[in-house]
Amino acid sequence: MAVIDHDAELARAGANVRGWMGGILFFVRRYPLGAIGAVLMALFVATALFADQISAFDPFSTNARVSLAPPGGEHILGADFMGRDVFARIVYGARISLAVGVGATVLGCVMGVMIGLMSGFFGGWFDLIVQRLMDIMQSLPLLVMALVMAASLGPSLSNTIIAIAIPLVPIVARIIRSNTLSLREMPFVEAARAIGMSETRIAIVHVLPNTLAPLIVLATAQLGSAILVESALAFLGLGVPEPHPSWGRMLSESAAEYVRTAPWLVIFPGIAISAVVFGTNLFGDAIRDILDPRQRL
Amino acid sequence: MSLQAAPHPERAEPANKPAEPVLAVENLQTYFYTRTGLVKAVDGVSFALARAATLAIVGESGCGKSVTALSLMRLVADPPGRIVGGAIRLDGVDLLGVDEAAMRDIRGNQISMVFQEPMTSLNPVMTIGRQISEAVILHQRMSHKAALGRAIEMLQLVGIPEPRQRAKEYPHQLSGGMRQRAMIAMALACNPKVLIADEPTSALDVTIQAQILELIAKLQRELGTAVILITHDLGVVAETAERVIVMYAGRKVEEAAVGELFARPLHPYTRGLMNSIPRLALMRREAGAAAQRLQEIPGIVPALSNLPQACTFAPRCAFADDTCRGRFPPYQEKRPDHWAACWHSERITERANG
Numbered sequence: 001m002a003v004i005d006h007d008a009e010l011a012r013a014g015a016n017v018r019g020w021m022g023g024i025l026f027f028v029r030r031y032p033l034g035a036i037g038a039v040l041m042a043l044f045v046a047t048a049l050f051a052d053q054i055s056a057f058d059p060f061s062t063n064a065r066v067s068l069a070p071p072g073g074e075h076i077l078g079a080d081f082m083g084r085d086v087f088a089r090i091v092y093g094a095r096i097s098l099a100v101g102v103g104a105t106v107l108g109c110v111m112g113v114m115i116g117l118m119s120g121f122f123g124g125w126f127d128l129i130v131q132r133l134m135d136i137m138q139s140l141p142l143l144v145m146a147l148v149m150a151a152s153l154g155p156s157l158s159n160t161i162i163a164i165a166i167p168l169v170p171i172v173a174r175i176i177r178s179n180t181l182s183l184r185e186m187p188f189v190e191a192a193r194a195i196g197m198s199e200t201r202i203a204i205v206h207v208l209p210n211t212l213a214p215l216i217v218l219a220t221a222q223l224g225s226a227i228l229v230e231s232a233l234a235f236l237g238l239g240v241p242e243p244h245p246s247w248g249r250m251l252s253e254s255a256a257e258y259v260r261t262a263p264w265l266v267i268f269p270g271i272a273i274s275a276v277v278f279g280t281n282l283f284g285d286a287i288r289d290i291l292d293p294r295q296r297l
Numbered sequence: 298m299s300l301q302a303a304p305h306p307e308r309a310e311p312a313n314k315p316a317e318p319v320l321a322v323e324n325l326q327t328y329f330y331t332r333t334g335l336v337k338a339v340d341g342v343s344f345a346l347a348r349a350a351t352l353a354i355v356g357e358s359g360c361g362k363s364v365t366a367l368s369l370m371r372l373v374a375d376p377p378g379r380i381v382g383g384a385i386r387l388d389g390v391d392l393l394g395v396d397e398a399a400m401r402d403i404r405g406n407q408i409s410m411v412f413q414e415p416m417t418s419l420n421p422v423m424t425i426g427r428q429i430s431e432a433v434i435l436h437q438r439m440s441h442k443a444a445l446g447r448a449i450e451m452l453q454l455v456g457i458p459e460p461r462q463r464a465k466e467y468p469h470q471l472s473g474g475m476r477q478r479a480m481i482a483m484a485l486a487c488n489p490k491v492l493i494a495d496e497p498t499s500a501l502d503v504t505i506q507a508q509i510l511e512l513i514a515k516l517q518r519e520l521g522t523a524v525i526l527i528t529h530d531l532g533v534v535a536e537t538a539e540r541v542i543v544m545y546a547g548r549k550v551e552e553a554a555v556g557e558l559f560a561r562p563l564h565p566y567t568r569g570l571m572n573s574i575p576r577l578a579l580m581r582r583e584a585g586a587a588a589q590r591l592q593e594i595p596g597i598v599p600a601l602s603n604l605p606q607a608c609t610f611a612p613r614c615a616f617a618d619d620t621c622r623g624r625f626p627p628y629q630e631k632r633p634d635h636w637a638a639c640w641h642s643e644r645i646t647e648r649a650n651g
Contacts, residue, residue: 195435
């Protein structure tokens with residue numbers, strides 16, 4: 001029989017984790033993929049926050065002399081046909097992507113959670129009407145829906161956020177409602193009634209926290225897909241308008257004309273989008289394991 | 298401990314005065330309206346609970362014990378259930394007459410309940426301390442910090458070691474017995490007048506059962522809480538209760554002080570319940586143990602929908618005759634302070650003595 005090293009086993013279980021530095025080190029060892037995701041997300045957020053310090057060039061200023069300059073030299077990722085620095089546009093584009101991703105996800109989740117919780121916990125005619133509304137919303141394809149919204153609301157940052165958030169609402173509401181339906185029959189809900197808690201308070205204090213674990217996984221996945229949808233909208237000419245540097249728009253403008261002659265205009269925004277979506281998904285999986293107290297032995 | 302500074306000073310009255318019962322239930326009727334018909338889950342149950350006393354309600358599964366308990370808390374799900382008649386007087390206040398907001402103030406504060414399933418009666422994503430302090434904050438104007446202090450005090454009182462540490466833990470980190478202690482701490486945190494314990498030990502293993510019952514008895518002495526103990530376990534009744542109600546098919550069939558009931562059961566159902574307790578003599582197959590097999594009551598509790606006019610126990614009763622199959626027996630005081638609803642209680646006593 002193999003000799004078991006108890007200290008090593010304990011260390012792996014995190015028995016001697018001390019302080020927040022220790023916590024981070026433990027996280028890296030326990031969830032290496034999650035740590036990669038966390039690094040990618042941290043890079044993404046830091047890029048968005050410190051865009052003006054990172055980039056030497058202005059993302060809006062054009063310079064005809066360096067039109068379609070290849071990577072290397074003064075413009076490390078090259079320049080587009082107007083002579084705008086690609087690196088600067090990607091760095092500033094992180095701001096747009098972050099605003100759209102976080103804004104749309106938070107907005108969609110907050111509305112979805114409120115609707116789903118009320119619908120599932122109180123039931124009755126409210127549930128019936130709301131669920132039929134959700135059916136109608138879900139019967140429209142997400143992208144088409146966002147397209148219609150963006151087209152009718154007009155292109156702007158806040159309208160893009162709303163257009164991406166609204167198709168999210170029925171998805172979140174469905175998940176929260178189905179969880180709530182099973183949670184409201186749990187004995188601890190009855191026990192909460194027996195200590196004199198009101199129904200609204202039970203819904204918020206007891207039911208809502210129990211639905212958060214699946215919501216967090218969903219929200220991180222949606223964060224990535226919101227960025228993708230924004231890119232798709234921008235690709236189709238909607239979304240955040242010019243001259244704001246949106247990754248999706250950078251792709252769409254160059255894909256048709258320059259993919260052969262100046263591929264860096266396509267490759268680098270594509271890498272940025274992929275890295276961020278990949279990072280949020282990895283991080284989301286790890287965070288689900290950590291936030292669920294039932295797995296925190 | 299600050300428990301002595303209780304919010305109910307009226308409890309300090311002298312014991313020799315013939316005290317008003319803390320809880321008086323009169324002709325309680327809880328019906329369920331279902332597809333299969335009207336189910337009279339609780340049909341005309343009355344009893345009185347003295348201050349700091351223990352009353353046991355016994356009976357098989359499905360006889361209406363738990364619905365009685367939920368009715369007292371006014372927690373019967375509506376639909377399908379509804380309390381259609383009677384009165385529940387808690388210190389003179391009829392709980393069936395107050396509105397829902399007032400009832401919420403009463404629940405957990407003046408009348409509390411401990412449930413059968415300690416595993417699922419606590420919220421898995423909330424710490425023990427937080428859950429108990431929620432109960433305190435609901436009824437007493439207290440800061441979160443003070444309420445958490447109170448929760449730790451309660452955990453200490455129910456015998457949980459290292460209460461300060463335990464208060465920060467989640468339910469899954471506690472054993473079943475510990476969770477039931479935490480549930481009791483939650484139920485008693487506001488020092489209620491009445492505690493309803495609905496099969497508090499059924500989901501626990503035997504050694505823990507005794508500890509929990511002892512704990513309830515100890516807290517009852519210290520805090521002066523009256524307890525309604527709902528159980529199917531007559532052993533538990535004999536050890537803890539002072540007075541016993543036997544329920545069958547939604548009705549009360551017998552009531553007496555615990556000693557009297559065990560010495561002279563007057564209803565064949567009560568006899569049947571007693572005979573179905575395993576005894577050592579029986580298990581060792583000693584001489585004198587009348588039967589080699591454990592006695593059971595034949596048949597099952599009848600479906601509560603569309604009960605006949607007859608005695609509901611008649612189909613399972615060895616003494617049943619045409620009288621029994623004709624009319625339900627009146628509920629009478631057969632001996633001093635010993636009530637039963639049976640046409641043949643004299644014959645039952647004779648046979649037991651003969």
